[in-house]
Amino acid sequence: MLKVNVSLAFADFKLEVVQDFSLSGITAIFGRSGSGKSTLLRVVAGLEKRAKGNVALDGEAWQNGSVLVPPERRGVGYVFQDTRLFPHLSVSGNLKFAAKRAPKAGGPQFEEVVEALDLSPLLSRSSDALSGGEKQRVAIGRALLSKPRLLLMDEPLAALDEARKAEILPCLERLRDQGTIPVLYVSHAMAEVARLATNIVVMEAGRVLRAGEASTMLADTEAASLFGLREAGAVMNARVSAHEADGLTLLATSAGPLLLPRVNAAVGARLRVRIHAHEVILSREKPVGLSALNILPAIVTELRLGDGPGALVQLQVGDDLVLARITRRSVQALQLGVGKTCFAILKSVAVARDDVGTAAGDWRSSG
Amino acid sequence: MELPDLAPLWLTLRLAFVTMVVLLVIGTPIAWWLAFTKSRIKPAVEAMTALPLVLPPTVLGFYLLVMLSPGSLVGGAWFDLTGTTLTFSFLGLIVGSVIYSLPFTVQPLQAAFESVGHGPLEAAATLRAGPLDRFRSVAAPMAARGFLTAAVLSFAHTVGEFGVVLMLGGNIPGKTKVISIAIYEHVETINYADAHALSAIMLAFSFLTLLFVYSVIRRFPVATG
Numbered sequence: 001m002l003k004v005n006v007s008l009a010f011a012d013f014k015l016e017v018v019q020d021f022s023l024s025g026i027t028a029i030f031g032r033s034g035s036g037k038s039t040l041l042r043v044v045a046g047l048e049k050r051a052k053g054n055v056a057l058d059g060e061a062w063q064n065g066s067v068l069v070p071p072e073r074r075g076v077g078y079v080f081q082d083t084r085l086f087p088h089l090s091v092s093g094n095l096k097f098a099a100k101r102a103p104k105a106g107g108p109q110f111e112e113v114v115e116a117l118d119l120s121p122l123l124s125r126s127s128d129a130l131s132g133g134e135k136q137r138v139a140i141g142r143a144l145l146s147k148p149r150l151l152l153m154d155e156p157l158a159a160l161d162e163a164r165k166a167e168i169l170p171c172l173e174r175l176r177d178q179g180t181i182p183v184l185y186v187s188h189a190m191a192e193v194a195r196l197a198t199n200i201v202v203m204e205a206g207r208v209l210r211a212g213e214a215s216t217m218l219a220d221t222e223a224a225s226l227f228g229l230r231e232a233g234a235v236m237n238a239r240v241s242a243h244e245a246d247g248l249t250l251l252a253t254s255a256g257p258l259l260l261p262r263v264n265a266a267v268g269a270r271l272r273v274r275i276h277a278h279e280v281i282l283s284r285e286k287p288v289g290l291s292a293l294n295i296l297p298a299i300v301t302e303l304r305l306g307d308g309p310g311a312l313v314q315l316q317v318g319d320d321l322v323l324a325r326i327t328r329r330s331v332q333a334l335q336l337g338v339g340k341t342c343f344a345i346l347k348s349v350a351v352a353r354d355d356v357g358t359a360a361g362d363w364r365s366s367g
Numbered sequence: 368m369e370l371p372d373l374a375p376l377w378l379t380l381r382l383a384f385v386t387m388v389v390l391l392v393i394g395t396p397i398a399w400w401l402a403f404t405k406s407r408i409k410p411a412v413e414a415m416t417a418l419p420l421v422l423p424p425t426v427l428g429f430y431l432l433v434m435l436s437p438g439s440l441v442g443g444a445w446f447d448l449t450g451t452t453l454t455f456s457f458l459g460l461i462v463g464s465v466i467y468s469l470p471f472t473v474q475p476l477q478a479a480f481e482s483v484g485h486g487p488l489e490a491a492a493t494l495r496a497g498p499l500d501r502f503r504s505v506a507a508p509m510a511a512r513g514f515l516t517a518a519v520l521s522f523a524h525t526v527g528e529f530g531v532v533l534m535l536g537g538n539i540p541g542k543t544k545v546i547s548i549a550i551y552e553h554v555e556t557i558n559y560a561d562a563h564a565l566s567a568i569m570l571a572f573s574f575l576t577l578l579f580v581y582s583v584i585r586r587f588p589v590a591t592g
Contacts, residue, residue: 047489060537070490072500078493084486088508101495146494 002150004186006043006053006063013041015051015206021275023150023182024174025198029226030187036206037186038081041152044076044184044202046071057150077148077181081155083139085127091138092123098145107147115139117171133164140171144181146324151175151183157192164190172196194218194274202226219321221304221312224277229325232312233276236320240269248293255296255318258346277312281345284334292345298322300338303331315344371561372436374541375549376568382457382545383525390472390521391514393465398476398517399502403485416456416473418465428534431463435535455537460545463531471520479513483568515584542572 002021002308007014021027027035043051046062046069055063062069071078085094099110114120117137122130127138136156142161144150144336159169169192175183176196187193193200193214202209210223215235217223224232238258239249239359249263251271258273265271287295302314311331320342336342401413419427435442435453442453453459483506492502507514529547536543536550546565553562 004381045493047492061391070495070497071489072495075495078490080490082486084490086487086490086505086509088505088511097491098494101500142494152493316433 001058002044003054003056004044005038006040006051006055008043008048009049014204015043017043017206017208019201019208019211021201022183023251025179026176026183026185026196027199027201028187028193028197028244029201029203030190030193030273031203034187035203037188037203038154039206040203041078041154041184041186045076045152046074046190066289073137075147075149076153076363077143077146079139079143079153079156080138081158083135083140084101085130085135085142087126087128090123091119091125091127091130091192092143093180094127094138095119095123095145098142102147106164108144110145113144116174125253126135126142131164132160136160136168137171139221144175148181151181153183153185155186155188158187158189169195173250180251189233190227190233191274194233194235195272215321217349219314219323221302221314221323224312224323224325225306229310230270230278231276231322233274233279234320235272235274238271238323240265240275242265242267253296253318254320255298258296260292275322275346277323277325279347280315280322280326282315282324282326282330282334282336282344283316283345284311284340286337286343292343292347296344296346298342298344300336300340303336304337305331315342317344329365371564372549375544375546376565377520378457378541379526379546381406382460382464382528383522385457385461386468386473386525387518387522389465390468391460391518394469394472394476394517394521397469399471399480399506400478401473401477412524417470420470424456424467424528424530425534427467428531431459431466431531431535435462451483451573455539455543456534457536457542460532460536464525467520467528467531469523472517475513475516475520476510479510483509487527496591511536512584516580517578519576519584523573526564526572 004021007016007020013034013036017036017040029040031037039048042048044055049068051063053063054061057108061067062074063344070214086097089097095110095113115122117140119137120139122134122138127135130138140156157168160168175181176198185196197214199224200210200214201211201219202217202223204226209226210217212253215362219234236253238253239326240249240263241252241257242250243262244250244259247262249261251258251263253258260273263271272310282291296317297322298315298317301316304312305328306312309327309329311328313325313326313336324344334342397416401409401416403472432454433439437446437452437454438444441479445451445453449570451458453462455477487505487509488501491505498506528545529551532543532545532548533551538544546569550565550569553559553565
């Protein structure tokens with residue numbers, strides 16, 4: 001448990017965070033740029049000496065009225081957006097810098113980290129001669145080799161293109177699934193957050209607005225407006241049941257089967273699929289003669305009318321919660337209300353490839 | 368051609384070397400502080416350390432002479448402690464040279480530390496490196512070019528010193544008679560041959576120093592932060 005109760009004033013901005021972080025898996029700190037996410041991370045690391053208040057990890061005070069533990073004695077790993085590799089050291093020099101100063105016992109060994117992040121071809125290279133994705137992998141490896149009690153990641157993928165992100169995301173998922181090092185992960189990219197997060201903390205203007213378990217938060221109608229309406233969308237847990245001959249992959253969810261364009265995962269693998277709220281169509285009757293492949297029975301659990309013509313509907317679909325964004329007019333026409341049954345039609349594009357992630361091992365099973 | 372008395376040359380090199388070493392020791396913390404402080408007195412300290420750049424050396428020398436003479440507070444205390452005077456002595460010249468060449472150590476080092484910046488040092492701190500460790504294993508190697516520049520420039524600048532020495536040290540062979548003073552004396556006594564020889568040595572030395580600065584140091588493999 002990381003307990004934070006801090007304030008830090010700048011000329012045009014004030015960070016005021018009172019929040020307990022449960023620290024299981026990856027805790028995503030989401031918010032627009034300038035919302036104070038990175039500053040919060042710096043305070044936790046001890047890099048903001050002007051911060052006032054208390055920070056404690058597992059009951060050990062890192063900061064209070066009389067104590068200010070310097071960053072080098074906190075045992076936090078920090079992956080900066082701009083990597084901050086040491087330019088005077090090679091890749092292996094950077095990694096050894098961390099390993100040499102880490103506690104001897106426990107934690108990942110040099111070879112394990114090199115193996116997991118596929119760093120061996122880079123070891124003798126100068127850290128200046130790396131691509132953005134390579135630099136970020138080395139930075140993650142370096143942070144892991146310092147055997148941190150808590151890993152802080154500040155938009156590690158923000159500067160990378162999609163292909164480079166795809167190199168690193170599986171590494172982060174493995175890290176989450178091993179569950180040995182808790183991660184605070186700052187991001188303003190919803191797709192990343194939906195794919196990686198175990199818990200989500202939403203920040204705005206220096207404060208925490210909402211916090212909770214990822215699947216609940218992503219299906220939260222109030223949080224949806226914070227994520228941005230285009231980005232709003234819940235995640236469903238699924239398991240690969242078969243790869244069909246026509247190129248589709250059949251997934252099993254607690255509410256029934258889903259068909260997706262071929263997913264690159266073995267039969268039996270657990271997945272998280274993300275369903276954008278604006279890609280869901282609702283129908284009171286079971287539709288027939290429709291081209292859409294994925295139609296799941298649902299129960300309305302929450303209705304939130306927007307200021308404009310739109311409305312957000314939260315649906316119980318099997319064990320999962322899904323959001324649908326429809327018009328207020330449709331809410332009236334369909335006579336939707338909490339407790340009413342309906343069918344959620346997921347346009348097959350809704351389950352976009354980029355938004356398909358491998359789920360955590362401890363993620364609750366979809367049955 | 369007969370070689371002129373080379374004692375002033377050796378004295379000059381000895382003075383420049385000792386001054387360089389002293390300056391690297393005291394200039395580094397000053398440059399570090401200037402590079403990273405957010406204090407409001409930073410401009411004042413910067414101006415103080417840059418003063419020797421613009422002040423006529425005779426002014427500097429005059430104040431040092433007044434300050435270090437046995438009748439003054441500092442010079443008197445030194446005399447009571449050691450029984451020697453700081454004025455008209457090699458030690459006094461070192462004190463003068465250190466002040467005279469201070470900006471040539473502080474400014475390149477400050478620029479080098481500023482270009483290292485907070486980033487790598489913060490990264491090192493999160494990798495469990497303490498303050499001294501961060502300086503030794505991150506800041507110093509990244510600022511290596513700054514150290515080399517500072518060393519060469521403060522050495523070379525001390526070699527070219529004249530006014531301060533003249534005011535503070537006079538012209539005592541083997542003690543305070545450095546090369547620039549020797550040249551001045553040769554000219555005064557119309558010994559142009561020796562003045563030529565020593566001047567040529569100085570010219571060649573200065574050119575080679577700058578050549579080193581502009582070629583070797585510029586190519587010194589230090590990446591930017």
